[in-house]
Amino acid sequence: MKLSQTLGKSLWAFLFNSGSCNGCEIETVATVTPRYDLERFGIKVVGSPRHADILLISGPVTRKMAPRLRRVYEQMPDPKIVLCIGACGTSGGAFYDSYTLVGPVDQVVPVDMYVPGCPPRPEAIIDGVVKILARLEAAEKSA
Amino acid sequence: MKLLTPQEIADTLQAAAGAGFISARCTEWAEGAKGRKSRQVWLHITREALLPTLRRLADIHYPHVSVIAHADTGAQVDLMYHFYIYWGIPREEILVTLTISLDKSDLRTPTITGIIPGALTSEREKQEMLGIEVVDIPDGRRLFLPEDFPEGVYPWRKDETGIPPDMVKELWATGRDSLQLDDTPPAPTPEPPTA
Amino acid sequence: MKTIEVKKPSGYFTQIGPAHPALKEPVMFNLDVEGERIIKADFAPGMSHRGIEWMGLRRNCIQVIYLAERICGICGITHSISFVRAVEQIAQIQVPVRAHYIRSIVGELERIHSHLLWAGVAAHELGFDSAFYLAWRVRENVMDLVEYLTGNRVHYAMIQIGGVRRDITREQFPRIEESMKFFDNAYDQLARVFLDDTTVQMRCRDCGVLTYEEARQLCPVGPTARASGIKKDVRVDHPYAGYADLDIEYMTPDRLTGEVRGDVYDRIVVRLLEVKQSIALVRQLLEQMPDGPLLAIPKPAVLLAKLKGAAGEAVGRHEAPRGEVMHYVRLEAGKDEPVSWKVKASSYSNYLSWIPMMEGEQIADIPIIAASIDPCISCTDRVALVQDGNRRVLTKAELHRLSVEKTRRIQASLSAR
Numbered sequence: 011m012k013l014s015q016t017l018g019k020s021l022w023a024f025l026f027n028s029g030s031c032n033g034c035e036i037e038t039v040a041t042v043t044p045r046y047d048l049e050r051f052g053i054k055v056v057g058s059p060r061h062a063d064i065l066l067i068s069g070p071v072t073r074k075m076a077p078r079l080r081r082v083y084e085q086m087p088d089p090k091i092v093l094c095i096g097a098c099g100t101s102g103g104a105f106y107d108s109y110t111l112v113g114p115v116d117q118v119v120p121v122d123m124y125v126p127g128c129p130p131r132p133e134a135i136i137d138g139v140v141k142i143l144a145r146l147e148a149a150e151k152s153a
Numbered sequence: 154m155k156l157l158t159p160q161e162i163a164d165t166l167q168a169a170a171g172a173g174f175i176s177a178r179c180t181e182w183a184e185g186a187k188g189r190k191s192r193q194v195w196l197h198i199t200r201e202a203l204l205p206t207l208r209r210l211a212d213i214h215y216p217h218v219s220v221i222a223h224a225d226t227g228a229q230v231d232l233m234y235h236f237y238i239y240w241g242i243p244r245e246e247i248l249v250t251l252t253i254s255l256d257k258s259d260l261r262t263p264t265i266t267g268i269i270p271g272a273l274t275s276e277r278e279k280q281e282m283l284g285i286e287v288v289d290i291p292d293g294r295r296l297f298l299p300e301d302f303p304e305g306v307y308p309w310r311k312d313e314t315g316i317p318p319d320m321v322k323e324l325w326a327t328g329r330d331s332l333q334l335d336d337t338p339p340a341p342t343p344e345p346p347t348a
Numbered sequence: 349m350k351t352i353e354v355k356k357p358s359g360y361f362t363q364i365g366p367a368h369p370a371l372k373e374p375v376m377f378n379l380d381v382e383g384e385r386i387i388k389a390d391f392a393p394g395m396s397h398r399g400i401e402w403m404g405l406r407r408n409c410i411q412v413i414y415l416a417e418r419i420c421g422i423c424g425i426t427h428s429i430s431f432v433r434a435v436e437q438i439a440q441i442q443v444p445v446r447a448h449y450i451r452s453i454v455g456e457l458e459r460i461h462s463h464l465l466w467a468g469v470a471a472h473e474l475g476f477d478s479a480f481y482l483a484w485r486v487r488e489n490v491m492d493l494v495e496y497l498t499g500n501r502v503h504y505a506m507i508q509i510g511g512v513r514r515d516i517t518r519e520q521f522p523r524i525e526e527s528m529k530f531f532d533n534a535y536d537q538l539a540r541v542f543l544d545d546t547t548v549q550m551r552c553r554d555c556g557v558l559t560y561e562e563a564r565q566l567c568p569v570g571p572t573a574r575a576s577g578i579k580k581d582v583r584v585d586h587p588y589a590g591y592a593d594l595d596i597e598y599m600t601p602d603r604l605t606g607e608v609r610g611d612v613y614d615r616i617v618v619r620l621l622e623v624k625q626s627i628a629l630v631r632q633l634l635e636q637m638p639d640g641p642l643l644a645i646p647k648p649a650v651l652l653a654k655l656k657g658a659a660g661e662a663v664g665r666h667e668a669p670r671g672e673v674m675h676y677v678r679l680e681a682g683k684d685e686p687v688s689w690k691v692k693a694s695s696y697s698n699y700l701s702w703i704p705m706m707e708g709e710q711i712a713d714i715p716i717i718a719a720s721i722d723p724c725i726s727c728t729d730r731v732a733l734v735q736d737g738n739r740r741v742l743t744k745a746e747l748h749r750l751s752v753e754k755t756r757r758i759q760a761s762l763s764a765r
Contacts, residue, residue: 029398033421033502036465043484057748070324072397074299102324104418107406108399109308109316110299113324129421129502182437182662185592186445186638193663217580218567220696222676224661224688233676235663237585241578241598246585248663271567274699297397308402316402 020052021143024062024086028079028115030069033129034096038066046132053139059085064139067115068129070098070105076112083119091142094121095135097128104128156245157213159194162238166196166249169209173202193248200253200262203234207268210249214238218265221275223283225311229254230283232262257312260285282309381711389706393699401689408684409435409509409655410648416675417503419691422462425454426668427675427691428507433588433664434677435509439655446640447511452590453633454498454506455666456626460531461490462669463619463626466722467538470616473715474551475752479541486534493527496520509651510644521634531627535620542616543604550758552613556705556717559610568701569694570671571618572721574600576610582667589666590633599625612720619722622669657681661688670694670722695723712750 027035041048042055056062059082071079083092092115097103099115115121125138157165159179167174175197181190198206210216216236224231234251255262264287265272276287277296284307287293295302307314380388400419404412416427429451436443464487471479491501497516498504506512516524542548558568563576573580579598583591599621601607601614608614645651661678671694678688698721705717 031418031421033418036421037502040484040488043488044481045485045488070398072299073301074397101327104415105398105400105403106325107321107323108403109320109322110302110397110399111322111324113322113327117327128418131501180437183592184443184588185448185590186636187593189587189592191586191588195661215564217569219663219672219674220676220690220692222688222690224678233661235674235676240580240585243584243595244587250663269567270565271697271700274696297393299397308399 020054021063021091022054022056022061023048023064023066023139024056024059024082026059026065026067026079026082028067028069028075028099029072029111030096030098034068034098037129037132038068038095038135041132041135046136048136048139051136051140051143059083060087062086063089064091064093065119066093066095066135067099067119067121068095070102070108071112071115071118073110073112076118079115079118089146091123091146092119092121093123093125093138093142095125095138096130097126100124100126154214156239156242159192159247162210162213162247162249163194163196165213166194166206166209166251170196170198170202170206173199173206175199189244191246191248193250195250195252197252197254200255203251203253204263204265204268206251207234207236207265210236210238211268216249216269218269218272218275221272221279223279223309225283225309226254227311229256230260230285230310231255232279232285234265255285261288262286263288264290266291281307283307284310284314379706379711379714384710384712386706386709386711386714389703391699391702401691404689405685405687408652409679409686410652412686412689413507413509414505416691417505417507420693421502422465423458423668423670423673423694424502424504425451425458425506426666426673427693429455429589429666430664430673430675431677431689432507432509433666434662434675435655435658435664435679437662437664438660438677438679439509439658441510441644441654443511443644444641445638446515447642448592449590449633449637450512450514450516450642451507453516453630453637454494454504455589456630456633457490457494457497459626459669460623461487461494462722463623464490464538466619466669466719467542467616469719470716471542473719473748473751474548475755476541476548482541483538486531486538489527489530489534493524496523508643508648509655511642513642515642516634516637524630524634528627528631531623535624535627538623539620542620546762547755547759548616549613550762551713551716551755552611552616554609554611555713556612556709556720557610558701558705560608562704563610563701566700566704568671568698568721570668570698570722571599571615571622572671572698572701574598575608575614575618577602577608580672582665582672586665590637591629593636594629594632596625596629612716615720615722652684655679656684668694671697695721698723710754711747712754715747715751 025038065086094100094115098105101114105111123138123142125135127134163177163179167177177196179194181192183190216238217240219235219237222233231252231254236249237246238249239245239247262285264276276290279285280287281295281298308316379386404415413428416431419427464483468480468483495501498506498514506514558576560577563573563578569580577600581598584596584598599618601617604617604621658679659681663674663676665672665674673694674692676690677686680687
């Protein structure tokens with residue numbers, strides 16, 4: 011898979027847990043383990059949003075985490091890709107009515123790709139990442 | 154150590170509660186093919202009898218405090234203090250629940266952290282979630298709710314101090330076109346080219 | 349209400365997450381330090397507060413099972429078992445014995461996967477990334493098995509009030525035995541990596557100690573308590589589900605090392621012993637499982653009608669991989685929804701033990717100490733320090749780096765000998 015000119019040869023991802031049950035977090039971390047191996051696409055998981063190109067958000071956004079999520083999003087340099095992992099972030103999932111949740115992720119930051127599932131399998135997460143990269147590449151080519 | 158039966162425990166604690174005793178019952182529940190039973194003792198006492206009864210229970214066996222459960226029954230708030238004794242002895246553990254009912258006009262309860270320090274987390278949670286004042290609590294700060302959560306709103310109460318409907322968000326009803334933050338930058342990836 | 353003055357960290361709440369976030373919900377730690385040593389510790393959870401108990405009071409009892417399941421993504425079955433046991437006690441619904449055994453089998457498989465997950469996390473915190481990958485690769489075997497039996501890797505949806513929803517048939521037994529054999533071998537490998545390594549011993553021995561007396565008073569549960577010598581295990585103390593028919597033993601560190609010190613190393617020992625115990629329990633349960641129905645009341649509509657008439661209160665518990673999980677439920681006749689629901693996750697009880705464990709320790713040891721209680725509400729994504737009066741914020745990445753550097757220093761000094 012050829013990645014775009016702007017984004018270079020490999021992308022760095024940052025994981026953000028906005029108050030989830032951790033199922034999506036664990037499945038996302040499982041993608042870097044040898045069975046699923048996200049790193050064969052050149053994608054590395056890093057510890058700081060300032061170094062990251064891809065933001066993987068899991069969880070419905072709790073009130074305490076919403077300002078942090080905004081800040082992380084702003085700290086990431088452009089161009090960036092935002093993926094929302096799991097049903098909670100997409101539409102609330104099991105927590106569809108709550109007094110302490112600010113809403114699905116796209117109420118806080120703009121989202122490029124939703125990966126549905128509760129939790130989505132690691133293959134689904136990799137599929138989501140690869141699809142958005144391919145779309146980016148196509149967009150760059152046509153621009 | 155001689156193990157007391159649930160009924161003996163109930164009688165001992167009834168004596169310790171003295172005038173503060175309201176009622177007691179013992180239950181048991183069996184699971185599995187061999188029908189081995191687990192046993193529970195439920196006591197209903199007044200707030201004043203809580204500490205003496207707990208001290209007597211601690212003399213029987215140092216309890217493991219599990220959690221302080223709650224129920225809002227309209228005019229009162231019930232607090233259920235769940236303790237387990239005889240832990241460490243296979244199949245002999247007994248749940249002892251001390252239930253106290255607090256009138257909503259006087260929501261105060263003494264702290265039990267003097268006897269069992271591990272109850273602190275539960276007491277802090279009751280304070281913020283139910284609006285109860287735990288007298289002499291060593292650390293009374295908020296635990297789980299965010300700092301900017303409004304004062305006077307207690308999530309577990311079912312009366313006017315509970316969550317008002319305007320605080321509840323229906324996450325599934327937000328719709329995709331409703332993002333209207335003025336300072337939000339536009340999405341980085343454009344729509345796929347129609348080819 | 350007495351309040352304690354907390355020095356609020358100034359400025360900017362940077363949410364910098366961990367590189368490998370098997371460390372779930374962030375918890376803020378406030379530490380007073382002198383040099384490298386922690387004098388006072390304090391923590392503030394609550395970042396994942398979703399209002400689940402409040403939401404549960406607006407749904408009927410069967411819907412609450414699925415909500416309860418999503419309290420935690422690692423302990424998949426524990427919250428649903430605890431809730432369902434409480435409801436069954438109130439409504440006096442007797443669960444068929446086969447269903448009890450299936451519940452226990454899935455519970456033990458979940459324990460294996462959770463402890464392997466934790467082993468990987470602990471290895472990562474110490475700086476042994478290859479051990480992390482090894483543990484998680486082994487864990488994939490359990491995930492495959494669980495998917496084969498229940499249909500999903502996480503959130504199995506196996507439990508229904510009155511029984512279980514899916515069967516474990518005789519045709520599936522050989523596949524389970526195959527996995528158990530794999531785990532017998534894997535256990536030996538993991539034990540060598542974690543317990544025999546000198547660096548691990550130097551890092552973890554006498555680090556993050558929780559004494560027997562502190563543990564008795566702070567009431568932690570699970571491996572955290574057992575590593576300090578406190579014998580608390582819901583499967584042993586309290587007969588329930590398939591465990592009621594077995595004779596299970598408390599796993600304390602003296603079974604392997606001969607002594608109890610209550611440090612991080614002992615917690616590693618307890619968890620690895622429990623993996624071994626779980627493999628044996630699964631085999632016993634499969635052997636003894638009787639035939640029979642799976643559900644006491646197969647039709648959900650009939651079940652809901654029965655629950656609507658049920659009234660009373662009860663407590664349901666389960667031994668999760670992290671310790672005791674307890675649900676208190678109160679039902680009233682004429683209502684679909686529970687009138688009161690209190691959830692106690694195991695980490696709720698374990699929180700307070702962080703404080704005596706951390707005081708007196710070094711900053712570089714924070715990651716491994718925090719991870720050693722296996723918090724399901726976890727780890728320091730950000731730690732605020734007050735150092736000689738100046739407030740400093742240490743990110744998770746910096747803490748992790750300090751921890752790894754300490755390991756490398758120890759390894760270098762060992763090889764120089």
